[in-house]
Amino acid sequence: MAEPQHQGGYKGYVITWIWLLVITVLEIAVVLVGLPKAMLASLLLLMSLMKAALIVAYFMHLRYERVAFIYTVVTPMVVLAVILFAFVAPDAIHVFTSRR
Amino acid sequence: MAHSVTVEHNQGAAADWSGGQSPFGLNWPKVMMWLFLISDTLTFAGLLMGYGAMRLSLGTWPKQSDIFHLWLVGLMTFILICSSATMAIAVAAARTGDKRIVMRFLLLTALGGLMFLGMQVYEWTNFIHEGARLFENPWGVPQFSATFFITTGFHGGHVTVGVIYLLITALRWARGTIQPESVEIAGLYWHFVDLVWVFIFTLLYLL
Numbered sequence: 547m548a549e550p551q552h553q554g555g556y557k558g559y560v561i562t563w564i565w566l567l568v569i570t571v572l573e574i575a576v577v578l579v580g581l582p583k584a585m586l587a588s589l590l591l592l593m594s595l596m597k598a599a600l601i602v603a604y605f606m607h608l609r610y611e612r613v614a615f616i617y618t619v620v621t622p623m624v625v626l627a628v629i630l631f632a633f634v635a636p637d638a639i640h641v642f643t644s645r646r
Numbered sequence: 647m648a649h650s651v652t653v654e655h656n657q658g659a660a661a662d663w664s665g666g667q668s669p670f671g672l673n674w675p676k677v678m679m680w681l682f683l684i685s686d687t688l689t690f691a692g693l694l695m696g697y698g699a700m701r702l703s704l705g706t707w708p709k710q711s712d713i714f715h716l717w718l719v720g721l722m723t724f725i726l727i728c729s730s731a732t733m734a735i736a737v738a739a740a741r742t743g744d745k746r747i748v749m750r751f752l753l754l755t756a757l758g759g760l761m762f763l764g765m766q767v768y769e770w771t772n773f774i775h776e777g778a779r780l781f782e783n784p785w786g787v788p789q790f791s792a793t794f795f796i797t798t799g800f801h802g803g804h805v806t807v808g809v810i811y812l813l814i815t816a817l818r819w820a821r822g823t824i825q826p827e828s829v830e831i832a833g834l835y836w837h838f839v840d841l842v843w844v845f846i847f848t849l850l851y852l853l
Contacts, residue, residue: 556735563731570723570847574716577852587853594848598841605734605837607830614662615670622684630695637702 729758
């Protein structure tokens with residue numbers, strides 16, 4: 547009821563699908579090219595977050611729900627990401643720099 | 647004027663958060679599925695963070711590309727993404743009332759899940775043949791195979807449950823005993839399985 551019907555039928559899903567495949571290929575390409583570890587890690591993290599956003603927004607339709615519901619779902623995820631990052635990132639950076 | 651606008655806005659937000667018959671303009675089953683998925687995110691976040699903490703504290707980790715076949719994992723990822731797309735189409739067709747497309751794409755999605763599981767069985771078999779056990783392996787870091795088995799095992803369990811869920815949904819759809827929203831809720835679960843794989847694929851295999 548809250549969701550508007552997609553006038554283009556399945557077109558939006560096909561575009562999302564293609565983007566997911568493109569990013570996956572890019573992820574594998576980035577690994578095969580053999581970049582420095584820190585750069586590789588940040589690129590991979592960025593690309594997986596992009597994929598996650600595509601899946602949640604379009605496949606799971608979160609974009610078309612009410613704003614209050616979007617906040618309800620996204621806020622805990624952001625808090626989770628921030629806390630995990632705050633705990634792990636200092637150690638990760640330390641390990642990266644001390645191993646050189 | 648500005649004041650009354652604020653009040654109205656607050657009332658809208660209060661209505662969204664107050665539960666009742668239809669929180670956020672959604673039905674309860676869908677809200678509950680989202681709630682479950684959020685809690686399941688925490689489960690997988692715990693597993694992946696455990697892996698991260700272990701790998702960092704050990705300071706050494708086997709080179710994954712020497713052990714896993716990247717083409718196989720890439721293919722598994724490809725199939726899971728495709729099955730997520732077919733699920734999205736099944737959900738859209740359910741909403742527009744295109745009954746035969748719903749059935750066809752639900753079964754196609756389940757088939758994608760089965761193919762994924764088949765490849766995972768192949769991967770596990772290879773891995774075990776090479777000497778990997780839950781707490782020991784030939785690559786010198788016992789935690790490596792433990793992480794692999796537990797994390798991909800948890801995900802594989804979710805895929806297995808998902809395939810059963812999809813088949814039950816297809817059966818009930820064929821009998822006409824469920825509403826389109828039930829297909830959508832099954833879809834939410836299935837997309838979540840794909841979502842988790844995005845992070846497992848990146849963190850366990852690529853990084």
